[in-house]
Amino acid sequence: MAIVNLTNVTYKYPLTETPALKNINLQVEEGQFVAVIGPNGAGKSTLCYTLAGFIPHFFKGELSGMVEVAGIESGKSSLHEWVLNVGLAFQNPFNQISGAKYTVFEEIAFGLENIGVPRDEMKVRVEEAMKLTGISDLADRSPYSLSGGQQQRVALTSILVMQPKVLVLDEPTSQLDPIGTREVFSAIRKMAERGMTVIMAEHKVEWIAHFADRVIALLEGEILLDGTPREVLTSDLLAEKGFGISRYTSAARKARTLGLWKRDYLPVTLEEAAEGFAPSLSPERRGE
Amino acid sequence: MNDRLSFYRKKNSPIHALNPFTKLMLALALIIYGLSGDGLWTATIMVGLVLLPLALVAKLLREYIGVAVRLILPTAGFMFVMQSIFIPGGTTEIFRLGFISVELETVQRSYLIASRIFLFISAFVLLLLTTHPSELMSDLTRRGLPPQFAYVIISTLQIIPQMQAKAQTIIAAQRSRGLDTESSFFKRVGLLVPLAGPLVFGSLVEVEERAIAIEARGFTSTRPKTFLRDIPDTPTDKVIRWALVIFILLSLAARIWQS
Amino acid sequence: MNIEICNLHFTYPSGVQALRGISLTIEASEQVGIVGQNGAGKTTLVRHFNGLLQPTSGEVKIGDWDTRQYSVAKLASRVGYVFQNPDEQLFSRDVRTEVAFGPKNLGYPKEQVQALVTDALEMTQLSDKTETNPYDLSPTWRKMVAIASVIAMDTPIVIFDEPTTGQDAASVARIANVIRVLRERGKTVVTITHDIDFCAENFERVIAMSQGQILLDGRVNDVLGQEDILATTYVDPPQLTRLGRRLGFRETVRNEAEFLAVLHKQSL
Numbered sequence: 001m002a003i004v005n006l007t008n009v010t011y012k013y014p015l016t017e018t019p020a021l022k023n024i025n026l027q028v029e030e031g032q033f034v035a036v037i038g039p040n041g042a043g044k045s046t047l048c049y050t051l052a053g054f055i056p057h058f059f060k061g062e063l064s065g066m067v068e069v070a071g072i073e074s075g076k077s078s079l080h081e082w083v084l085n086v087g088l089a090f091q092n093p094f095n096q097i098s099g100a101k102y103t104v105f106e107e108i109a110f111g112l113e114n115i116g117v118p119r120d121e122m123k124v125r126v127e128e129a130m131k132l133t134g135i136s137d138l139a140d141r142s143p144y145s146l147s148g149g150q151q152q153r154v155a156l157t158s159i160l161v162m163q164p165k166v167l168v169l170d171e172p173t174s175q176l177d178p179i180g181t182r183e184v185f186s187a188i189r190k191m192a193e194r195g196m197t198v199i200m201a202e203h204k205v206e207w208i209a210h211f212a213d214r215v216i217a218l219l220e221g222e223i224l225l226d227g228t229p230r231e232v233l234t235s236d237l238l239a240e241k242g243f244g245i246s247r248y249t250s251a252a253r254k255a256r257t258l259g260l261w262k263r264d265y266l267p268v269t270l271e272e273a274a275e276g277f278a279p280s281l282s283p284e285r286r287g288e
Numbered sequence: 289m290n291d292r293l294s295f296y297r298k299k300n301s302p303i304h305a306l307n308p309f310t311k312l313m314l315a316l317a318l319i320i321y322g323l324s325g326d327g328l329w330t331a332t333i334m335v336g337l338v339l340l341p342l343a344l345v346a347k348l349l350r351e352y353i354g355v356a357v358r359l360i361l362p363t364a365g366f367m368f369v370m371q372s373i374f375i376p377g378g379t380t381e382i383f384r385l386g387f388i389s390v391e392l393e394t395v396q397r398s399y400l401i402a403s404r405i406f407l408f409i410s411a412f413v414l415l416l417l418t419t420h421p422s423e424l425m426s427d428l429t430r431r432g433l434p435p436q437f438a439y440v441i442i443s444t445l446q447i448i449p450q451m452q453a454k455a456q457t458i459i460a461a462q463r464s465r466g467l468d469t470e471s472s473f474f475k476r477v478g479l480l481v482p483l484a485g486p487l488v489f490g491s492l493v494e495v496e497e498r499a500i501a502i503e504a505r506g507f508t509s510t511r512p513k514t515f516l517r518d519i520p521d522t523p524t525d526k527v528i529r530w531a532l533v534i535f536i537l538l539s540l541a542a543r544i545w546q547s
Numbered sequence: 548m549n550i551e552i553c554n555l556h557f558t559y560p561s562g563v564q565a566l567r568g569i570s571l572t573i574e575a576s577e578q579v580g581i582v583g584q585n586g587a588g589k590t591t592l593v594r595h596f597n598g599l600l601q602p603t604s605g606e607v608k609i610g611d612w613d614t615r616q617y618s619v620a621k622l623a624s625r626v627g628y629v630f631q632n633p634d635e636q637l638f639s640r641d642v643r644t645e646v647a648f649g650p651k652n653l654g655y656p657k658e659q660v661q662a663l664v665t666d667a668l669e670m671t672q673l674s675d676k677t678e679t680n681p682y683d684l685s686p687t688w689r690k691m692v693a694i695a696s697v698i699a700m701d702t703p704i705v706i707f708d709e710p711t712t713g714q715d716a717a718s719v720a721r722i723a724n725v726i727r728v729l730r731e732r733g734k735t736v737v738t739i740t741h742d743i744d745f746c747a748e749n750f751e752r753v754i755a756m757s758q759g760q761i762l763l764d765g766r767v768n769d770v771l772g773q774e775d776i777l778a779t780t781y782v783d784p785p786q787l788t789r790l791g792r793r794l795g796f797r798e799t800v801r802n803e804a805e806f807l808a809v810l811h812k813q814s815l
Contacts, residue, residue: 039715040687095497099443109516111505244716247786274793461636466623466652485638
């Protein structure tokens with residue numbers, strides 16, 4: 001059964017004319033890792049807020065259609081119920097530091113204190129979550145003394161530790177370098193394998209291709225494409241509409257017109273590209 | 289850098305081991321006693337006979353005196369001098385400097401006020417030196433202080449240095465656009481908009497995002513909260529607190545009986 | 548106008564040694580990308596170019612000016628600096644006024660201010676948004692306003708601090724276009740970036756920093772070819788550079804055109 005269920009969802013922020021989301025229909029199965037791509041302003045953040053219940057429980061405006069996530073239906077529930085079941089982390093790490101805590105360990109425990117997790121369990125969960133995201137060594141640091149990338153991992157860990165059924169992430173790697181990005185993606189992948197459903201707005205196509213099960217392309221508040229990473233990320237439509245695409249895909253697309261890419265699909269990752277281009281090289285070059 | 293506004297110094301001492309609420313009561317008891325007596329030297333004696341020994345026991349005598357000298361003494365001293373000189377009303381003139389006459393009664397009253405201020409602030413300084421702010425707030429929240437109230441206090445303390453850092457960046461950005469910040473006073477008034485504008489607007493965005501962030505972590509959850517820190521509340525604490533309550537009541541009673 | 552840096556050391560008041568002996572010359576009209584992981588000293592270095600930071604020891608000269616002898620406001624006539632976060636500088640009621648702030652501060656005559664503003668707005672594709680309040684624009688467009696407000700100062704040297712962070716593909720293309728126009732006009736451009744693909748595609752010279760020192764400095768293909776040293780700065784080579792290497796290309800390629808050219812040659 002789908003854990004995320006959006007039917008004909010349209011949403012308009014207060015004081016705006018055009019809807020930020022238009023007629024969205026989306027079903028996500030439990031344990032799926034779904035990436036959401038799209039230009040800035042396409043509605044990625046709005047979709048995230050809707051999935052996490054902040055629309056309509058925090059942002060007013062007009063919401064129509066049915067939003068049901070982890071068995072909770074918007075309009076028939078309170079934000080508390082959403083928060084217990086659906087986790088949200090977003091882009092700007094600095095604004096996600098609570099300001100109420102003096103160490104990273106306390107910061108990550110903050111959410112567990114709020115929802116009344118017993119102390120012994122709390123400590124175990126915080127330690128486990130920090131291990132998963134690779135920040136155990138930051139436990140005693142002040143959250144404010146950290147770099148943007150470190151703060152971003154702390155923000156993510158602070159939500160992971162609450163063990164939501166559905167995890168909603170809005171560009172959680174924007175401040176991370178390539179190594180940090182890979183680590184965060186693989187931590188999130190691990191959570192999905194343990195049964196957590198993940199929906200993640202993100203620009204970094206190469207990593208999406210590696211880790212996500214499914215990709216949704218949003219444009220002007222509508223779902224433009226929805227499918228496997230390869231189907232979506234190599235679609236000609238993406239390049240036409242100005243989405244960010246992998247350099248491997250666009251190089252192979254050009255190469256195909258020159259007769260230098262002979263596969264019937266386009267690559268998204270380095271491995272696919274290397275494998276696909278190798279036969280185009282003359283035999284004596286291949287061994288080098 | 290967050291520690292700039294936190295006085296807390298970690299030590300292994302009987303004072304540190306007390307429950308934060310006990311220490312808060314102690315500070316209040318000292319203040320109430322100091323304010324309720326008319327004695328000229330009451331507040332001074334409280335500092336000398338109670339706060340200084342307590343600071344010694346807490347292994348923080350040097351830090352306590354440091355804060356007192358750098359922070360409290362200038363304020364109290366300034367008030368003492370200004371009031372002595374400018375508030376008239378005494379009859380026993382000590383000396384006269386031109387049109388200013390300094391009378392014994394005024395000096396005494398000024399000393400009383402200044403020494404009470406000194407007591408008032410330094411009692412809290414000792415509390416903050418020996419109590420981690422998180423523990424103080426967690427303990428008070430557990431005793432029924434609204435969590436929102438505790439949050440506002442702690443986050444404000446933490447955010448001030450962040451705001452200062454942000455203001456520095458804004459100044460750097462505007463100077464890089466040719467804004468001359470080393471000019472005359474009148475020009476400086478005109479600088480306010482380019483400097484304060486981004487700070488205010490940025491804060492508005494921040495407040496909304498921060499509200500979402502703490503909401504996402506169940507801040508307003510209706511479930512009973514738990515606390516990461518185990519804050520000890522021993523029978524000794526309870527005995528001390530009862531003793532303090534009796535002490536406060538007695539000193540208030542004495543005050544009422546006297547008048 | 549050259550940037551000349553001689554044995555520059557810088558230590559923050561906290562005691563952190565951020566720069567340890569940097570010597571560097573950037574010639575007029577050069578386009579330089581600076582890469583390296585967080586904490587490598589990139590921002591600390593470029594903040595010396597317009598006097599926001601003063602050397603602990605060593606010397607920074609912008610043309611014939613020693614930065615120690617000139618205020619930041621003065622140096623702003625030679626070095627424009629686009630900060631990373633536009634929200635830390637925008638304050639005007641409309642885009643046009645915001646962009647005019649810098650050139651006005653530099654004391655250009657009124658007509659010239661107008662011309663510079665119009666030109667900067669065109670270059671950043673903001674011409675249809677001149678009357679909008681910057682804070683009604685999306686963060687992506689606010690970034691363009693911040694860029695325009697520095698371009699309009701018409702300085703011979705322009706610095707960008709992480710221009711592509713948080714930007715989408717369209718915005719990155721706009722920024723690349725601004726850098727191209729600046730190159731055509733003979734401006735010196737120095738850009739700090741995490742985005743190695745963007746760096747390889749838009750800059751002829753690349754400097755890789757690590758722990759307050761310059762590890763590599765040279766033509767982009769030569770720097771990207773030094774894979775071992777580059778790895779110590781935690782910078783991954785660009786995607787197509789990696790692909791070329793995986794395919795056994797002898798040359799280091801840095802962008803799509805070069806990749807396809809080598810692929811074509813080697814497929815024969």
